[in-house]
Amino acid sequence: MVRELLKVENLKTYFFTEEGVVKAVDGVTFDIKRGEIFCLVGETGCGKSVTALSIMRLVRPPGKIVDGKIIFEGKDLLKLNEEEMREIRGKRIAMIFQNPLTSLNPVFTIGFQVGEPLEVHEKLSSNKIRKIVINLLRRVRIPDPEIRVNAYPHQLSGGMRQRSMIAMMISCKPSLLIADEPTTALDVTIQAQILKLIIELKDELGSAILLITHDFGVVAEVGDRVGVMYLGNLVELGNVEDLFREPMHPYTRGLLNALPLKLKRKSMLETIPGSLSSPINPPPGCKFHPRCKYAMPVCSKLPPPQVYVGNDRWVACHLYN
Numbered sequence: 001m002v003r004e005l006l007k008v009e010n011l012k013t014y015f016f017t018e019e020g021v022v023k024a025v026d027g028v029t030f031d032i033k034r035g036e037i038f039c040l041v042g043e044t045g046c047g048k049s050v051t052a053l054s055i056m057r058l059v060r061p062p063g064k065i066v067d068g069k070i071i072f073e074g075k076d077l078l079k080l081n082e083e084e085m086r087e088i089r090g091k092r093i094a095m096i097f098q099n100p101l102t103s104l105n106p107v108f109t110i111g112f113q114v115g116e117p118l119e120v121h122e123k124l125s126s127n128k129i130r131k132i133v134i135n136l137l138r139r140v141r142i143p144d145p146e147i148r149v150n151a152y153p154h155q156l157s158g159g160m161r162q163r164s165m166i167a168m169m170i171s172c173k174p175s176l177l178i179a180d181e182p183t184t185a186l187d188v189t190i191q192a193q194i195l196k197l198i199i200e201l202k203d204e205l206g207s208a209i210l211l212i213t214h215d216f217g218v219v220a221e222v223g224d225r226v227g228v229m230y231l232g233n234l235v236e237l238g239n240v241e242d243l244f245r246e247p248m249h250p251y252t253r254g255l256l257n258a259l260p261l262k263l264k265r266k267s268m269l270e271t272i273p274g275s276l277s278s279p280i281n282p283p284p285g286c287k288f289h290p291r292c293k294y295a296m297p298v299c300s301k302l303p304p305p306q307v308y309v310g311n312d313r314w315v316a317c318h319l320y321n
Helices: 048-055 082-088 110-122 126-139 158-170 188-205 216-222 240-245 250-257
Strands: 004-016 021-033 037-041 063-072 093-096 176-180 208-213 225-230 233-239 306-310 313-316
Touching: 004 048, 004 208, 021 037, 021 048, 021 063, 021 208, 021 233, 037 048, 037 216, 048 063, 048 176, 048 208, 093 158, 110 126, 110 158, 126 158, 158 188, 176 188, 188 208, 188 216, 208 216, 216 240, 225 240, 225 250, 233 240, 233 250
Parallel strands: 037 208, 037 225, 093 176, 176 208
Antiparallel strands: 004 021, 004 063, 225 233, 233 313, 306 313
16 A cells, blocks of 8 residues: 655745735645654744645635645545545535634534534534534533633634634544644643644544644654755655754754754854845845855755655755755
8 A cells, every 4th residue: 555645746825916926835745654743843934834825725815726636545645536536525625723812713512612623524414413513522621611612713712712723623533634834823831732632633544744834842742753844845844753863954954953952051043134025125145145054056056956865854955966
């Protein structure tokens, strides 16, 4: 059996605005294996969330997927019509968004929203759905699920809203779970509980997870493999342990050197010089070269190819070409 559950090939998603074309995702390639946790990490605005929305085919105008393939369970999702995609969303691929308060509908109860995928995909009766929803809420450790099933989103805490989103996500036992910054708006204690819950449910369901985050601490704790994004490009990809032990791309090194780990009392955090370039007018060649201390003349002229460096690791940098 093929281990690849999802393969994204040369994905390009652009936003056609009045100011110009924003190349939010510009030729991204990676795969996700069955049962693994694959992390996408990078600064805000690097294209992580747009990649996830592209996989779900939820990019709206002025955005458009202009090229690439998204092969899921042997099917290219970009070749499916909208009705066929609706059969996949929620059932085979489910997504939990960054802010559950804005993702949940304020005028419907939690029970109705968690049960909606069951109604759409499984065609179950309302009584059967209610029983399943209560069990799902119990499974994600929401207290008093028989009462909470009738609550509205504003009546729940941030942690319970996120747990409700997770219950909705796993209701149809999908093969791929996409978690877009699932702990961003939560305090540290609740973050740890949510991450632990997601991993437990992944193991229980046998699903794979695409985890989108800007937190390398989360990557180190739960990830199997990681892709590092910068301005719409995947600049490095590899096993989490290998990447932390020996980061190869200058951007990855800069991100890891900026972490407050093992600091001496008077030492300072390292920073990446400069600022993120405009996504409408990115620099030519390697998009990171204006901020890179290892930049060579070729870096400002030619985009770096993805180079295989062994042990399932790839890096897009002229230093290794």
